[in-house]
Amino acid sequence: MLKTLIFTLILLWSSGCGRTADSDSEKRPKSSGKLEFITVEKSHFVAGDMPGDGHYQTIIRTLNKPKIYAQNDALENYKYYSLYENNKHKEESIIGIEKSNNEIESDVMLLLDLSGSIIEGGCNTEGTTCNQLIHAAHAFVNNIITNGNFKISIYYFNAKREIAPLTRQTEYPTSNVDILNQAINRLKDSTFIEQYLKGYENSTNLYGAVIQSGEKVCSWINCESTETFKMGAVVIFTDGRDLADLVSKKKMLKSLKKNIQYYTIGIGNADNKTLIEISGKDRHFEASENNIEDAFSQTYNYILYNSSFYRVNYCPSTREGTVRVKIFFNDTQNHIRAYTEEDKITIPNSDIRCDIIQ
Template identity: 30%
Template sequence: MKAFSIPALLSLVFIFLAIAGCKKDNGTNPVDLSKYYRLKSFEVGVVPEQRTVQVLFQATDYSHNGVSTLTEDDFIVSENDGRIDTEADIRLGQGSIPYVLKNVLLLDISRSVEGLVPQIKAAAKALIQNKLDNQEIAIYTFAADITGVQSFTTDKAALLAAIDQLPESGLVNSTNLYGAIIEVADLWQDAFEIDGIVDGSLVIFTDGRHNASQVLTLNSAKNALGTRKVYVAALDSPDLDETALKSLAVKEERYFKANDVAGLEQMFLSIQQEIQGLANSIYFLYYQSPITDPAPYNNKLKIEVKENLNNGSDRQIVEMFNSAGFGN
């Protein structure tokens, strides 16, 4: 049996940990999460007379949180496998596209939260106080019935007044969670286009489970939502159906739980922070293509982030665009 000295053993352990730490997308985190980026393309467009290529896309990190700090110098842009040089004047212009955030607050005011409504109001108000200028919020409540309290508005005072109107007593012992979701699911349609962005999400607060009707199911609610984003703000209780609520949130990072009423405000603020982070992670990149041949050729566009540790399929954007009319 070969003997090892203590320093040698420590070196082997260090090497093993370093190798293990370098693995990604196999259940372990990469070494430096700040260097891990995921890219998602929404739309590619062209302005032929100016030979301009435009791309609308989103950048998120390892945990799917929005990344808003990238600049022109952080990107590598290629056409037909040839890197675009500085003469192309690559620009980022997030603020040049009309952008509306639409968020629905869907609040459980069934009997189980009686006595807690003042704290629920305070938490919802904290989210509203921190909303963005272009963020429209609608407020709905549910118990046995679904009530529209405030339609979409950017008016912070109107939203705060609507929260103040929520009843605090005489609440009903029934939770029509799935019916409420189905009711509000089509209040907005997401659109991620160069001409304009509508980015919506549903924020659900509850401390229980759906119990109002056997006809309405979890699948009914999920089908109504489609691909719309859902954030769940759950208050721990014996009746909390975490399995169903996590299924509605789809992604782990969109499920939040407060262990007691004291954690409600911070939970709502964390959700607002997530909403803002994703909103600020959408980029509009454009540049002047070197192509001057007006023939209608299809061209490959590739966008990467420098020093990206992501080796998955979402490490880069690969799209096609047609250069018909370029150079005329």
């Protein structure tokens, strides 16, 4: 019987310091420093002999700046990818690529500062900070849910020790837009304001909120799992700094989860320096007092770009034994280069068909 081996990796593109190629490579493209691949999950199994099964598969997630991604149609073009086998580029290797945005579920927490300076002036009066926040949150939720495999939870913080869900029906992420929009509209409810926000306006437990948000999202996506992979993100909106002094800044920064992307939106007197330490400069946005929605829109675009997945199918030319493989991406026009970490695959001791459509 003709057998095939399906080899699956889930990889993410990471912005930051790149790694250089090994010195013994045969003129392989080097990482530009803008992007790199990080393997987060892999699996393989022997399948049947149906057409289309006879190749290896890699799932790639982009994690880069929107302006880079927007210029980079090469991500969907197989001609920019190459396969190295045992440190050598084999021209006979075949690679195909397809966009596959629904491969991985992403859970996003929208964490809103509802301390006194946000809600003063009222939430029903056009132009106030709270009213603008309502419009921005609606647009954010609607755009995220309709453009990918996302679920969203909405939480808030103020002087209280614990963050609290704004949704009535569930404290967990949901893709139900109606539930999310109803939660946002609670800010227009004077009963909700009086019962849950009044009396907690004079302080902000920002550091505690950051820690708790990371813990909750980590529990939803199962950060410790090596068997499954889900993406997690926290979007923090605030106009102030930590005043509650319940948790130290050092402890908060140490608590940040490497499996979670943090995005921060600062407005007014926000402690933007600390927010940048939480999210990084590229994922921090400063909102205008008169246009909060624009900052949320930028954040949404960044999340969307960073949640794009591509399935790379490839057939190595080597047909027997164990092979060390790397997938390289090289877009010379935009100066974007990256490659996967080296991995070993074992070729089955039988004929393997290759049916990749490029």
